[in-house]
Amino acid sequence: xxxxxxxxxxxxxxxxxxxxxxxxxxxxxxxxxxxxxxxxxxxxxxxxxxxxxxxxxxxxxxxxxxxxxxxxxxxxxxxxxxxxxxxxxxxxxxxxxxxxxxxxxxxxxxxxxxxxxxxxxxxxxxxxxxxxxxxxxxxxxxxxxxxxxxxxxxxxxxxxxxxxxxxxxxxxxxxxxxxxxxxxxxxxxxxxxxxxxxxxxxxxxxxxxxxxxxxxxxxxxxxxxxxxxxxxxxx
Numbered sequence: 078x079x080x081x082x083x084x085x086x087x088x089x090x091x092x093x094x095x096x097x098x099x100x101x102x103x104x105x106x107x108x109x110x111x112x113x114x115x116x117x118x119x120x121x122x123x124x125x126x127x128x129x130x131x132x133x134x135x136x137x138x139x140x141x142x143x144x145x146x147x148x149x150x151x152x153x154x155x156x157x158x159x160x161x162x163x164x165x166x167x168x169x170x171x172x173x174x175x176x177x178x179x180x181x182x183x184x185x186x187x188x189x190x191x192x193x194x195x196x197x198x199x200x201x202x203x204x205x206x207x208x209x210x211x212x213x214x215x216x217x218x219x220x221x222x223x224x225x226x227x228x229x230x231x232x233x234x235x236x237x238x239x240x241x242x243x244x245x246x247x248x249x250x251x252x253x254x255x256x257x258x259x260x261x262x263x264x265x266x267x268x269x270x271x272x273x274x275x276x277x278x279x280x281x282x283x284x285x286x287x288x289x290x291x292x293x294x295x296x297x298x299x300x301x302x303x304x305x306x307x308x309x310x311x312x
Contacts, residue, residue, distance in 0.1 A: 090114045113134070262275070
């Protein structure tokens with residue numbers, strides 16, 4: 078069955094847009110007719126960037142810095158008149174050490190990139206999303222549902238994204254919908270490099286996750302808010 082969504086006339090702001098999932102989200106929104114405003118600290122010209130700059134309006138910014146987040150949102154609104162959807166994709170993973178051997182810098186990095194960026198982008202986009210009865214979709218993780226060995230701070234930061242999503246849904250009921258997706262292992266070049274011997278066939282394609290994110294921001298999900306949707310694939 079083929080499913081399509083019409084985002085013509087709508088503005089989508091996607092964070093972490095230069096990465097594998099962020100660029101897939103940009104492509105999904107663009108294919109649905111949205112004006113896509115992509116933001117990342119990594120510019121499209123960087124050798125590690127996967128974003129196609131021809132399909133988006135790019136806004137460079139460090140989303141862990143509130144002043145830069147505020148400036149990016151203001152520029153998007155000035156350029157396009159508002160925001161209809163916010164996709165909080167910016168994130169990273171680090172692990173391999175138990176808590177007592179994890180340095181504070183790693184802890185801070187994970188909470189800054191995974192949780193603080195979602196908090197700041199949501200905070201500054203919300204007034205504009207309310208004007209258009211918009212939607213927020215954020216990226217949590219399957220591993221946020223329980224503790225695990227070696228990557229506790231990552232799991233905790235992603236659990237924070239899930240709880241932030243529930244809070245946004247409660248605080249903005251009837252005005253802005255907020256949902257999250259929970260991927261298992263995403264099939265990205267970085268993950269394949271880190272885990273060359275894993276069964277990559279069971280991993281989830283970023284494009285498939287992006288389609289669920291698109292759905293959650295669409296009119297088809299108009300009665301869905303506060304949800305954390307599994308996107309596990311076969312993993």
